[in-house]
Every structure is written in C-alpha cells, then in structure tokens.
Amino acid sequence: MHSIDAESGLAKAGARLDGAWTQLRFFATRHPLGAVGAFIMAVFVLAAIFANWIAAYDPLTTNASISLARPSAQHLLGADFMGRDIFSRIVHGARISLAVGIGSTTLGCVLGVVLGLASGYIGGWVDLLSQRLVDILQALPLLVLALVMAASLGPSLPNTIIAIAIPLIPYAARVVRSNTLALREQPFVEAAKAVGMSEMRIALRHVLPNTLAPLIVLATAQLGSAILTEASLSFLGLGIPEPYPSWGRMLSESAAEYVRTAPWLVVFPGIAISLVVFGTNLLGDALRDLLDPRLRG
Amino acid sequence: MAGYLARRFSLMILTLFGISVIIFVLLRLVPGNIADILFDSAGMINPAEKKQIEHELGLDRPIAVQYAQWIGGLMEGDLGYSYKSERPAIEEIAPRIPITAKLAALALVFSVLLGVPLGVISAVRQNSALDYVLRVISLSGLSMPAFWLGLLILMAFVSAFGTIPIYTDPPQNLWDELLLLSVPAAAVGFRSSALIMRLTRSAMLEVLRQDYIRTARSKGASERTVNYHHALRNAILPLVTVIGIEAAFLIGGLIVTETVFNIPGVARFLVEAIRWRDYPIVQNLVMFIALIVVVANFIVDLLYAVLDPRIRYAR
Numbered sequence: 001m002h003s004i005d006a007e008s009g010l011a012k013a014g015a016r017l018d019g020a021w022t023q024l025r026f027f028a029t030r031h032p033l034g035a036v037g038a039f040i041m042a043v044f045v046l047a048a049i050f051a052n053w054i055a056a057y058d059p060l061t062t063n064a065s066i067s068l069a070r071p072s073a074q075h076l077l078g079a080d081f082m083g084r085d086i087f088s089r090i091v092h093g094a095r096i097s098l099a100v101g102i103g104s105t106t107l108g109c110v111l112g113v114v115l116g117l118a119s120g121y122i123g124g125w126v127d128l129l130s131q132r133l134v135d136i137l138q139a140l141p142l143l144v145l146a147l148v149m150a151a152s153l154g155p156s157l158p159n160t161i162i163a164i165a166i167p168l169i170p171y172a173a174r175v176v177r178s179n180t181l182a183l184r185e186q187p188f189v190e191a192a193k194a195v196g197m198s199e200m201r202i203a204l205r206h207v208l209p210n211t212l213a214p215l216i217v218l219a220t221a222q223l224g225s226a227i228l229t230e231a232s233l234s235f236l237g238l239g240i241p242e243p244y245p246s247w248g249r250m251l252s253e254s255a256a257e258y259v260r261t262a263p264w265l266v267v268f269p270g271i272a273i274s275l276v277v278f279g280t281n282l283l284g285d286a287l288r289d290l291l292d293p294r295l296r297g
Numbered sequence: 298m299a300g301y302l303a304r305r306f307s308l309m310i311l312t313l314f315g316i317s318v319i320i321f322v323l324l325r326l327v328p329g330n331i332a333d334i335l336f337d338s339a340g341m342i343n344p345a346e347k348k349q350i351e352h353e354l355g356l357d358r359p360i361a362v363q364y365a366q367w368i369g370g371l372m373e374g375d376l377g378y379s380y381k382s383e384r385p386a387i388e389e390i391a392p393r394i395p396i397t398a399k400l401a402a403l404a405l406v407f408s409v410l411l412g413v414p415l416g417v418i419s420a421v422r423q424n425s426a427l428d429y430v431l432r433v434i435s436l437s438g439l440s441m442p443a444f445w446l447g448l449l450i451l452m453a454f455v456s457a458f459g460t461i462p463i464y465t466d467p468p469q470n471l472w473d474e475l476l477l478l479s480v481p482a483a484a485v486g487f488r489s490s491a492l493i494m495r496l497t498r499s500a501m502l503e504v505l506r507q508d509y510i511r512t513a514r515s516k517g518a519s520e521r522t523v524n525y526h527h528a529l530r531n532a533i534l535p536l537v538t539v540i541g542i543e544a545a546f547l548i549g550g551l552i553v554t555e556t557v558f559n560i561p562g563v564a565r566f567l568v569e570a571i572r573w574r575d576y577p578i579v580q581n582l583v584m585f586i587a588l589i590v591v592v593a594n595f596i597v598d599l600l601y602a603v604l605d606p607r608i609r610y611a612r
Contacts, residue, residue: 033429033432033433132311132312132315133315135308135311135312135315136312136315136316136319139312139313139316139587139590139591139594140316140545140583140586140587140590141545141546141548141549141586141590142545142549143548143549143552143553144548144549144552144567144583144586147552147567147568147571148320148323148324148571148579148583149323151324151571151572151574152323152324152326153326224439224440228440228442231442231445232442232443232444232549232552232553235442235444235553235556236552236553236556236568237572238568238571238572248442251442251444251445251448255448259448259451259452259455260455263452266445266448266449266452267449267452270441270442270445270448270449273441273442273445274437274440274441274442274445275440277439277440277441278436278437278440281436281439281440282436285436
C-alpha cells in the first residue's frame, strides 16, 4: 500500500521512473539529507569491504616504538598505547560495527516479524502471550537488557549480535502486529481465503509484503541504535573482546586518561561512530518520508 | 476508568513478574559464578573450598529454590547480601540512588529547557534554513554516543581549565554537588534534548495543521499567541508520552556517563556488579530499573487520561 502511495506521489510530481539511476537521482534531489546519509553509509560499507586494501597497517600488529605516536604522515590518525595504527583500526572497525549493526538488526527484525505476524494473524492466546513478552522486553532500557544478555552470553562477536538483537524484537513485533491486524480485514485477504489459499501462505505472500515499508523504516532507524549499543557495550568492556578493533572498545574506560595525554585516541573513533550513526539516521528519516507518508512531518 | 486502571495495574505487576523470571534465569546461564571469579583472581584452585563458598552463597541449590528465596525476600524488603562486599544489598544500593536521581533530574530539566523551545522554533519555521540547521544538530546529538560526548566535554575542560571536573569526594553542600553534576548532566541531557526537540517539532507540525489554528489566525490572534497559546498547549499532550520513553532513554545514557565521569551512582554500580557476577546486586538493580520504567509509563497513561478528556470519554 505504501509503495503505491509513494510511487503515485512521485508520478504526480512529474517524475519519469524509468531506470534505477533516474530514481536514485530523483531521490537525491527530493531528499538531499537522505542522499547525504546514503553516501555516508556507502563510504563505510566500502571501507568495511576493502579494509585490507585501504588500511596500510595490520590493525592487530603492535609496535612498541610508536606507542602513543601523534598523528603524522606515516600514521594519519596516530597510534595507540600498543603502537597500533589508529586509522587502520578504524577502517577495520567498520567491519565489526556494521557486522554487529546489520546482524543484530536483521536478527531482531526477523524474530520480531515472526512474533508480530503470529500475534496479529493467529490472534487468541498466541497474541496474548506474545504481547506480554513484548511488554516484558520493552520494560527494560535497550542498553540494560543488552548488558545483562551480553554478560550472560559472554563476550564474543556472535554473542554481542544476539545480545543486541533480543531487545530490538518488540519494536518490529509491534509494527508488524498492528499492520497485520489492519490487513487481515482487507478485501484482498478475504479474496485469497475465498480461493482456498492456506493461512500460512496468505500470511507470508499477502500480509507480510504489505508491512515491508514500515519495517524497512524501522530497521534503518534501529541500525543506528544497534551500532550505538555495540559501542556502549564494548566501551564498558562487555561487548567485542580484544584484540578486535571495535570503535567502542578503542574508547574504553582508559580513554579518560588519554583525554589529557593523547586526545587523538579519543577523538577519531568517536567521530567514526557518530558519523555512521548520523548516516543511518539521515537515511532513516528520508526513507520514512518516502515510504510512510502518514508520519511525514 | 477504575476498570481501566485495575487492568493496567495488573498488567504492570505481570510485566514485573516476567522480568524477574527472565533476569534471574539469564544471570544463571552465565558460565562461571562469583566463586569462579574469586578463585581465578586469587589464583588458587581448591575444589573443596570452592564447593564450600558455593554452598554458603546458596549457589548449589536448584534454580527454582533460589528464585523463590529471592522473591520471598523482596516481598519482605530483604534484598539479600552482596557477594562481593558481603554487606546487605540494600545498604549497597540505597546510598547510590540519590546521586543518580539528582543527575537524572538535572539532565531531564536540561533536555526539556533546550529541547522544547528549539522544537517549537523548528516547527514554526518549517523548511527554513534555521529548521534545517536545528534538525541536523538534533540528529547529530542522537548520533553521538553519550560516553563520547562526555569524553569530549572532559577534553574541553582540560584545554580550558587544565583540570577535569571528576567526582572524587562527596561535595560539602547540595549546591556544590549540583554544580559538579551539571557537567555530566549536560552530556546526558543533550542527547535527550535532541529526542525531545524532534518530537516537539513533529507534534507542533501536526497541531499547526488543524482548523482551529486557522480560526485563531483569522480572528487576528498574533503569531506568538497562536504558536504558544493555541499550538504548544495541544502539542504538549503527545510530549507527555516522551516522559515514559525518556525514562528508558536516560538510563542508558546515565550508565555510560557515570562511568566516564567516575560518579559513584547506581547506574555505574550496575556495570560493576555485572562484571563481578554479583547476582543479588544485579537482579535487584535491574528490577529497580524496570520498576521505574513501568511506573513512568503507567503515570504517563494516567496523565494522558487526565489531560485529554477525549481519551477519558472514549473508554
């Protein structure tokens, strides 16, 4: 439903929607901030993919002779206490950050979709039970639940992804449930029933695709908070373990000491986190305007 | 109304019960308990002694028994003993609460004072250059990790004054303490103000579209009266909801900010207790946080019904 709205809106505005490139250019002129967000995201994704070619140094190799080196021509952003090149660690850190961000958002959304679809489509006690589960998961702040999850699972990359995905479930479940409840009464669902489609097939083929637009909007917004939560967990020492170059870990508690002595250790990883989250937020806002006209402000 | 209240209240109790079960089970999934940590750090491994400690702490009993003991104690106001300090958990937690409460209150005041006016301005001048600038600023506020903002503030202090406003000894009087807390409060509050600003803006835009705003304008009311008297008053309503969201949002910020500024509050204590596998502290603190969030949302629902007659009559 939403995609039709967006497209008719575009057509009214005189857009000729032939070809992906034209559509992309149209999006960029209509949502300049969104285009900036998409560009930022693209830069980080490319950095993550080509990290081995971009980074001049190995992010894990220590070198005592350049411990706490200032930013220079050899080491663009300086080096940390162990003599590891900060620029290389930040470039490789994009992999960790995006892996956790995308991984936990996807996992959280998939589980949320299953829960929301079951809740809204089956109804009855399944709905009652899953609604209580959603209430419980939402009564704890994202970081608190992620902290307890991370502590109980132990520090590792997959565990961090799970720890952040679980608190994200209720948001997707809520969106999908309320959409499913509305869609269930639509004539096309009734028609599908009339031709003898199975309930499962109706739910997956007719109901789910129609809740995709708000789900994409939600997922983009959650990508940012997932990345921020990973940074916070790693900052507190309960996320990605050493020696992996996680941006949050690079800023871990010892950073308060470096505020005086080696500010470059504090400034650059923080810029990386803020920039990538800023990108997802800009993109998320633009996608919301585009795909979910009811929320347009 | 009474039926609605009773229903909401019983759901609240059910939610808290669910959280207690989930947290309790989660904490006991951890491979390795406090006895392991104590032994690791002491570097000695004597299985008999370890069994003895586990027995003393009740860790060798079935999980259901441990849970029943905890909840039974909670009902009587007994939170158990901290594994690490061996003092009653309540004595460890209670003195830390006022510090965090003051910090949270300051942060909330800061975020409302900054967020609401900027949100109104942004909405009134929708799509102007000023609106774009404010939106980008608020979005970057939401994009910055709270702990990094805290570190940047510390850095600014170092370069300006050469010192860091770190919380060492408890300050002498309330005024000194509030002054000291105002810096970390600004770090926490800035993020929240960005959230409030965005929500104020969209709530205002929604209201400014209404017919009665046009009516107010056409009867010759000044722009100021329209914006603040007619529009903001109605936009405040959805903003009340934010208080509920804020409670959860602030707590995340408090945890990392207390760590950065070395504030001995209850939020940082949670992280320390998690590291030490100090279950009695962790489970009680998490329940306390859940209680705050759940009660805040309950109050928001009540306020909503009180503030908006339409909701009251609809039920």
